[in-house]
Each structure stands twice: as C-alpha cells, then as structure tokens.
Amino acid sequence: MNRKIAESFGSSVTDYNEHATVQKEVANRLIASLKPWRDILPPGPILEVGCGTGFVTNGIVDLYPKREKVITDLSEEMVDFCRDRFQSAKNISFQQLDAEQLQTEEPKYGMTVCGFAAQWFKDPALTLGKLMEATRPGGLLLASFPGNESFPEWKKCCEDLGLPFTGNDLPDTEEIVIKMSTGPVQVDYYEDTVTESYPSALHFFRHLKNIGAGTHRKGRSLTPSEMKMLIRHWDSQNEEDITVSYHVVFLAVKRDHVS
Template identity: 25%
Template structure:
C-alpha cells in the first residue's frame, strides 16, 4: 500500500492527544497479540510505531523488560509517550520512518501493533527486524486484512489496499523462520455513523483519500451508512485483523 509518509506523520501527530480514548480496536489487537506470543521473558524490547504508548503499557505490564526502545514516525506521539512513561527510566526514543532507520542493538522482542500496513515494502522491513533479534528472539506484529473497513469502502469506492491472508502468508513464508499467522474478522459498534468517523479521525487513520468531502457528501454518506449497516447496537464496522509471530532460530 502506498501512503505518503509526510501525510501519515501529520495525521498521527494531530491524533496524539485523542488516540487513547478512541483506540479500542488497537488496544484489543495489542492484547490479543500478547496472547499469541504466550509465555516468554523479554529483557530488551523494540516497539515499532508505538503511537501514544497504549500497547507499550501492555508490554511493560506483561514482561517487565529491562529496556524498551520506542519508535514512531510522529514526534508528537513520542512526546506523549515521554509523559506517559516519565517514571520509567529505561526507555529510549527513536523518531522517524522505520524503513529509513538502521536498527542498532539486539532485542529479545520486536513488536508492532496496527502499524506495519503503512510500510512500502513489508518483506524488506521484516527481514531487517529479524536481523535485529537475538537468537531465539521473537518478532510479533498485528496488521489489517483485505476485508478491513469494508462497509466504508463499499460506499466510497475508495480506501487503502490491504494484503489478503494468502499474500501475508507468502511474505512470512519467504522469511524462512518459524512463524504463526492468525486472522480474525470482528465487528465493532458505534453510536452512529458520525461517531464512527470521528473515532477513526481521532486515531489518525482517516484522511488518506484524495477526495475532499463536501457537507452534502458527508450527509449522504451518513444517511446511506446508517440505512445499510445498522442494528440494535448502533452502526457497525468490520475489522479484519492479522496476528503474526515469528521466532528466530537459535
């Protein structure tokens, strides 16, 4: 998927103050990913695309690592993490596009939650992450599949292109390390279509369409969405989730 990184940085920087209160999907994914990793002792952890640090908090709570290295393309997101973890002394911060950063150090765990779908060359990036692992280290990440937010795509004929399960599986297979890949398709509910759009915006994941919506277009979208994708709980949106765990051979 091709997304301009400067646009990506801009949208996530704007969302740095609102991310936590609206990232229920991302928090759900992160917790499930830790279940897929299962038991382990990880002393040195690198998180890619840490955002506001909600997944970082789960990592620290679960594994109590000695050191944590945090990367994000948005300096504003890292500033949010600096405030969040001000009492945690063994965290280092590494701003920038992870595809342009040379990773230094050896890690027991390299983790990423709801981030790697933005990369321009996932296979190359994953190989680099594996190289940064110690022997028997773990690379674990979540991403999104090709059925993601399909309701929005059906109404706008526009959206990000995500990898199918078979495409993701082929990439992981090419890495020649033992791995597991699980997928989950789940619906999250929102009060109404406008609430859904606001929630997406507050997590930085909208705004990549080249089309500028007028008020009339927005109203038509809301009306059509609520007529087609509502039930007794409100409006729903489908999320297609991938959980990948790669274990580097010793």
Template identity: 25%
Template sequence: MSAVFELDKTKLRESFGSASLSYDRVAGLQRTVGINLLQRVAPAQLTGTVVDLGCGTGFLTKSLLDAENVERIVALDIALPMLHAARQKLGDTGRLHYVCGDAESPPLNTNSVDTVVSNLALQWCRDLTAVFCGLHRILKADGELVFSTFGPHTLCELKQAWAAVDDYHHVNEFYRETEIRRCLADAGFKEIAVQSEIYRPVYGSVLALMKELKSMGAHNVSSGRNKRLTTKQEMTSMIEAYPLNDANIEATFEVFIVSARVENND
C-alpha cells in the same frame, strides 16, 4: 494486489502526529487488540531487548515495562508527537528508550533485538517486504516478531458505501494473509503463524465512525485518495448507502495476529 501500497508517508506522519492528543480517548479497538496480542507475546517470558514498533502513545510499552526480565525496551514510532505523548505517560526509566524512526528502515543495530512486537501499525507501511527485511536484520538468531495488523475485510461497509458515490479510494487497502506470509518468507522468517479475528463495534452514526478513524490517525492516506474536499451531497449519499445491520451502524475490522521467528543456525 501487490505487497507495495501507494501511501503518502508525509501525510501518514502528519496524520498520526496530529492524532496524538486524541488517540487515547478513542483507541478502544487498539487496546482490545493489544490485550489479545499481549496474551500471545506473554510479556513475563520475554528477555533481553524488546522493540515496540509503532508504539503510539505507549499502551503496549507500559505492559512491556512490567516484564521484569526485559533488560531494554525501545519505543519506536514514526510520529514524534506520539513519542512525546508516550514519554509524558511513561516517563524516563533506565530500561526505556524512545526512538523516532520508520518501520521500513528501523534505526537499530543488526542482531541487537530479541523480540519485536507491534500493535496495529504495520498496515500503514508501504513496502511490507522492506519492513520485514529490516526487522529480520535487527533481530537476533531465534528472535521473534509478533504483530497485529488489519486484514482486507476491514471497513468493508465504508468501502461499499463510498463505492456508491464515486471511484476514488476513500478507505485504505490492507494486506491479505497470503501476502503477509509471502513477505515474511521472502525476508527470511520461519515458523510463520497467523490467527484471524473479526471485530464489529457499533457506532452512533456513520459520522461518528469517521470521526473516530480521524481521531486515531487512521483515515485514508493513500495516494489514490480524492484530494479535493468532499461535498455535502457526496457525504449524504455515502451515509445513505452505508449498509445497516438491524438498524445498527457497525464497522468490520478484520485483524491478523502474526508471529514469525528468525532461524537459529546453531
């Protein structure tokens, strides 16, 4: 698998935009991962300008606002409705700036950012090397990038179930650790560290899992997806093929927490 995914960016923007109203009700996994990410970031130690990349409705941004030494916070998201939801929640403060933009070409000045944090957003980017090059550009010397992202074992049960039905890509693909490390190194990052964790939440039904994925905006947006409506029989066959664990419907989410730094040439 290359480090360029065939994602429909228009579909992606629409997907997360339409999910903005339901996101907070169902994004329990994002919050759990975000809390773990904040432990790695240590907001109290942050200074200068911090970017929350793919801020969504502002869960991570709110914690960054509590960091007294942070002078400027940029909440950046590709979906304007997500930014509206974040603004309604957090309001307007002198330190907080909302920016609608693409992570693959962040509309920020070169060498203007001290830290970039991102919680479960970069897996939706098509070209990971382009993303990291853009972030390397905006970060200052010795600046740090800390992010969480899904790994390739994510939703393996759902992939297995759909594979019993047809050959379409019903579930998004996610980057391997080796690809993430290589793309970071190619972009010029140093001191790359990756931690892997597995989460297996339990759902009341396969349909409940799929409804939650859609409510988070995280359903399939690959260009190789089946673009016709799934039939009732196909859906039934997929549900019957979904693997159970002691009669429980679990979904695997593999999460990487990654940190990397821009080299200080002083």
C-alpha cells in the same frame, strides 16, 4: 506522505489515547499472545515500532521490567506522550523512528514488536522483513495489523451506489505470510474479526479523522455530495447504530538458530 501521517497522528494524541478502542483491544490481545514467549527470548533489547500512546508498550513494560526497551514511533508527539506516560519505568528509551528506514548491520534485538502500524508502511511485508532481519536468532517478531478484508459494510455501500471505495489499501495476509516465510523462520498467524458500533456513518468517519487514521494515501477522495450520499445510504441500512468490521491479523515470526 510519511510526514503527513506523522502530523495527523501527532495532532490527535489525546483523542487517540481515549478513543482508539479497537487498537487498545488488539494491543491487549497481542500482549496476551506474547506471554508464552516471555522467558525464552534470546538476550538483547526489545524494539517497538509504532508505539502510539503506549497500548502495547504498557504490556512490554510489565512483562520485561529488566530488559532494555527501545520504544519508537514515526510521530514525535506520540513518542513524547509515551515518554511522559512511562517516565517511571526502568531500562527504557524513546526515539522518533521511521521503521521503513530501519538499518542494522547485524541482528541485535531479542524481540521486535509492531502493533497495529504495518498498514501505514508503503510495503508492509518489506518493512516487517527489516524488523525480522534486526531480530537475533531465536528471537521473535510480533505484529498485528488490520487486514484487507476489513470494512465490508463500507465497501458494500460503495458498491451499492457505484462509488469508489476510498479507504486505504490494507495488508494482504497471504502475501505477508508467504514473504515472511522465506529463510530460517517459523511463522504463526491468527485472523479474527473485531466489530465496533457507531451512532452513524458520519460518527465512524469522524472517529477515523479524530484519532489520526483518516490520512488518504492514494486515489481520489469522495466529493462532499458523494460523501453525503454514502452516509445516508449506510445509515438507511440500519435501524440503530451501524456496525464496522475490522479484519485483524496477529503475526508471530520466530527466527530460528542457524546450525
């Protein structure tokens, strides 16, 4: 499945960079939340997983020009795009990495960052926990992801028609916060709703596919006739554009110094 996800995003690099507007907005807000931490991180490189086309990377490069930065993604094409985009940046390296397989013998990163990628992990809390373990005492894990209250409009239309909701399962905020709160850490999180408009439901589904986010992880897909029924019904609920709501979660976990 991870290879399928990587291939989907890899084939959509250009469209993702131009049209992933929610991801770009969330990345800007994630970087803005980092600024108070700018000068208090412990020594050590910064690790970013799920860099995509560099929305978060851009902010990290600006805030930490002198610190070593390791920028990674599951997709080789995304890594190559970032390498080209930031070729003039200093103290930066790029590599393909499956964050779920991350192994470190001891904490070595001053900060780990995961912007809008945790929803693709089989177990988001477990993988974010690995990133936390790779972060040095006094360091910070910073993450954002779409939470499981996303897409209420889509879910309501499926309920109206008696159709299964075929969107992927998204991280449960409460579960992640509880699991991340074990051990000597301080957990802060913030939830918000980001809305996007599309000319029609068909445009929304095409958007997901075009930016590489249309990979179906489990369960059955709708048949063509069911999909047409869903699109017609969703469109009929609106006189003009349809609105899609993303439940966005921002997570900051500071690893305490152990006395």
